[in-house]
Ligand SMILES: Cc1ncc(C[n+]2csc(CCOP(=O)(O)OP(=O)(O)O)c2C)c(N)n1
């Protein structure tokens with residue numbers, strides 16, 4: 001996931017390597033279930049992939065297995081939630097948000113039940129398993145569905161807070177993350193609020209507006225751009241894709257010389273186009289670049305290979321920033 | 329090819345499968361081993377398809393619905409001459425066309441699969457097209473038993489019977505395991521024989537490692553107007569004793585020493601077979 005130079009930069013920035021967000025999700029859900037017997041996890045032969053083996057052992061009555069049947073998983077989650085359970089449907093993001101999209105749209109969002117859906121190993125976490133196993137469309141389709149909060153945590157802290165928020169939510173809630181170990185981006189004193197982006201680093205030469213597991217790559221690039229070129233870049237973690245923090249995006253566009261958005265998602269319909277929409281409608285026009293997975297058959301490789309290939313890396317983002325500033 | 333020759337080939341295919349998975353650093357070992365004999369019989373005895381005839385519209389079609397066991401398909405296709413075995417050294421590597429699930433970039437692969445529950449509906453479409461075109465070809469798919477929990481299989485099951493698709497054969501790799509453990513504990517699907525009979529299919533139950541039984545089930549004429557469902561009772565991890573019937577080998581990748589041990593087991597089986605043949 002990180003080149004030797006990127007690891008050196010992370011050390012220079014004082015970042016600590018944490019666990020996979022997936023593991024933090026499982027630990028958080030398990031600890032919540034200990035004090036709240038209404039929490040039910042619903043799995044589709046996915047408890048191993050979701051690291052819920054411990055949960056299943058500790059709370060066997062709070063886990064419903066539906067087998068390899070993701071449409072059923074979402075329908076069952078909706079029914080449980082409609083009857084007072086704090087239901088978490090847990091399945092790989094690729095199947096959850098493609099195969100079960102109609103159940104998400106109708107059974108959860110339209111019926112307005114406070115269910116939580118957890119897309120595990122999202123984006124290109126399953127790298128070389130190919131397009132069937134990638135979710136690069138999920139933010140686009142879920143953004144277009146009314147009545148759903150969409151959260152993409154960047155590190156262990158954001159993941160824990162997102163899962164706590166999901167357990168408290170009175171409305172449909174979707175969270176997606178990957179399975180690679182993440183560096184910590186925030187101190188414990190940071191405040192996490194759904195719908196409120198977190199500025200990880202300040203600056204006005206350029207803003208990186210990033211989400212999920214690409215935020216760290218943007219932060220490393222910002223470190224590199226400062227060290228090598230004396231540039232001060234802002235890095236914003238947009239952990240909530242919906243409702244979007246329009247204000248933070250607007251301010252970044254207004255105050256910074258250029259804007260680069262970064263996401264582990266198709267360049268169509270995700271964070272980048274959402275930011276473009278905010279800025280353009282507010283009359284803010286700055287050099288602007290969307291970095292994500294282009295509209296082509298995704299290259300074969302592990303998540304790190306794919307990130308590197310498409311420039312979602314310290315090196316790639318630094319270069320994109322220099323090019324953008326030069327063209328400005 | 330005689331049964332004995334196919335059985336010898338199966339041992340080589342299993343060895344190759346393990347090598348590919350180790351070199352890829354990922355793969356589906358248990359389910360690949362359980363379906364290897366089925367694929368061997370299909371490609372080397374039953375199906376009318378070859379590298380030379382792959383563009384013939386009347387070729388038999390095979391769609392691997394349990395796409396995760398792509399490594400087994402890869403080694404069978406390469407053995408059959410669809411592409412050089414050396415290609416498989418790149419499986420799952422950066423920029424390779426050999427992804428961890430079947431894609432049509434690979435010679436011999438009919439459809440992209442990997443999300444479970446897609447093969448049977450696709451094959452219903454292919455079998456319908458053959459009927460429309462008066463084509464003599466047959467259409468085959470391979471399903472996992474855990475996969476049967478996907479509702480799309482049952483939707484396609486209705487359609488295949490409704491349209492009387494006697495040119496369609498679904499084969500169930502009935503190894504009784506999926507990722508989490510035993511299928512009966514995860515989501516029971518039994519009794520599969522009676523269920524598919526009730527759906528209007530001609531159901532044939534065989535030992536999925538017995539070449540004579542597999543051949544009969546896959547070549548005996550179809551009941552006119554009925555699709556064929558072959559319940560192939562298999563052993564997940566078949567051929568490598570320490571992998572047999574062990575859930576963790578679903579996607580376990582052998583370590584170097586496990587590869588040596590597994591290869592030794594298969595070599596011993598090969599030696600024993602060769603003695604038997606002479
Ligand atoms: C729609 C979908 N859901 C989940 C998965 C993940 N997955 C891959 S293999 C597998 C278990 C398959 O078990 P089974 O069908 O019994 O296959 P086999 O035992 O032959 O390997 C699962 C859940 C998938 N590939 N597609």
Ligand SMILES: [Mg+2]
Pocket residue numbers: 472473474501502503504505506
């Ligand atoms: Mg099985």
